[in-house]
Each structure stands twice: as C-alpha cells, then as structure tokens.
Amino acid sequence: MGISYAYKYIMHLSYLGTNFSGWQIQDNAKTIQGVLMEALKCIVNKDIPLIVGAGRTDSGVHAINFYAHFEWDEINIEQLKYKMNRFLPIDIVLHSINRIDIDFHARYSAKSRKYEYWLSTVKDPFLINRAYFFEKTLNLELMNLGAKMFIGKKDFSAFSKSKSLNNVCSIKSAYWVKSKNMLIFSIESDRFLYNMVRCIVGTLINLGLEKINLDQLSNIMLSSSRSHAGYSVPACGLYLVDIKYPKVFSLESI
Incomplete structure (x- = not known):
C-alpha cells in the first residue's frame, strides 16, 4: 500500500513551454512536471508523491492558467510557495498553493478547458516561440463561420x-x-484529443485561404479521417488559458 497523507494541495501556475518537452515526466527530457517535482523534493528533502496536472500539454505548448495537485502532510503554504518560486526557472511561476478537498482531482474534476491559438500577421522578433507568424491574407469571416460548425457534441477523429x-x-x-x-482562436470543450486544437486551426487556415469551402469542411468533419483535415500548426502558438471546475471545489484556501 502507498503512503497516506493528511491533506491534498492545489497549485496554480503559469509556464512558457518553449524549453520543455511538455508536461509529463519523460526519461532524459526536461518537462514541467519533472521540474516541479524536483523542486518540491529538494525543499522537503524527502521522496514525494506524484504531482498530478490538469492535462498533458505537448512540447512547446504554453499555459496561462494551469492547475496541479499533490498530497502531503501539513505545511506552511506561503513558505513553500516562496521557496518553490526560488527553485523554479524563470519560465515557470507558481501563483498559489492552497489546501483543497481530498476528493479533488486536477485532471478528472475539470468540467472544461479553454485553449487559445495565437497567429501573428506581422513579423515580430518578440513573439518568437510565442505565436505562429502567418502573413498570408485570411478570410476571418469565413473562418468564424467554419469555427461555429465545430460547436456541439461531435466525433473529432478527423x-x-x-x-x-x-x-x-x-x-x-x-x-x-x-x-x-494578432488573430486569436479560442475554443472551449469538455475534453480534447491529442493534437486536436492544432489540427482544427490548420484546417480553418485552409478555409481562410479559401483552399476549401464550408461544404468541404463539413465533409472533413464527417470523414473521421485525419488525412482529410488540414495541417497541424506549430506548438508555439498554443496556450491553455482556463480550466473550469465544479463550484463544490473551492480553489481558495481552506
């Protein structure tokens, strides 16, 4: 049996994903989860249980609002937050740590997640690895008509x-x-498939370039075939911006 701890804690953080191979711990790769666990282990000077994230962002993907939980005994929350931020690199910031209901789960308790994809229409050196530079003219009105077609409960195999x-x-x-x-695409869903947002954006770009029309977009959605959809846009423009949880779980200190 595993060790039982008295409390569960929730972390609220933001990170720039450029220098990381995604969230999930991997052998011989620098990840957000791995860096967080190493920092916490150094501070408490003990082996620690897994820090569980709200999702598994891919390599190069950023998060403006991200939540994770871990179990531990009673701790001084403010001291831990201060020490963690001293240990963490500049591209990860820990906004808060709070105690949370023991039934809370950062991933499985989430009701929805919201992503944004940032497209820069001008060459900007300050947006390198933070947005996808795309200078061709796009039909934004047509792209929004296409975006509406994704709303609802549907099969996103394509x-x-x-x-x-x-x-x-x-x-x-x-x-x-x-x-x-900047052109910003926002999408909120109860769940997302691997690489789904980036594939949707690539397909909507093809629509905006008028390489496909709305009828063809509908056929792509019904095809369930990845080969029929557009290209996967670069990870650098993708941001996890919000995660919603049931009101029963207070994310404030208890």
Missing part, C-alpha cells in the same frame, strides 16, 4: 492522431478575434 476508443468531444465555444496584428 482532427487527431489519437488512438482513443472515444473521440467524441463537446465543444462549448469556438471563434476567432482580431486584436491589432
């Missing part, structure tokens, strides 16, 4: 290489907005 037996997702919202020299 937009993922996932080998999951269940490729059905419930998309709550999907839309593009223009902000100065």
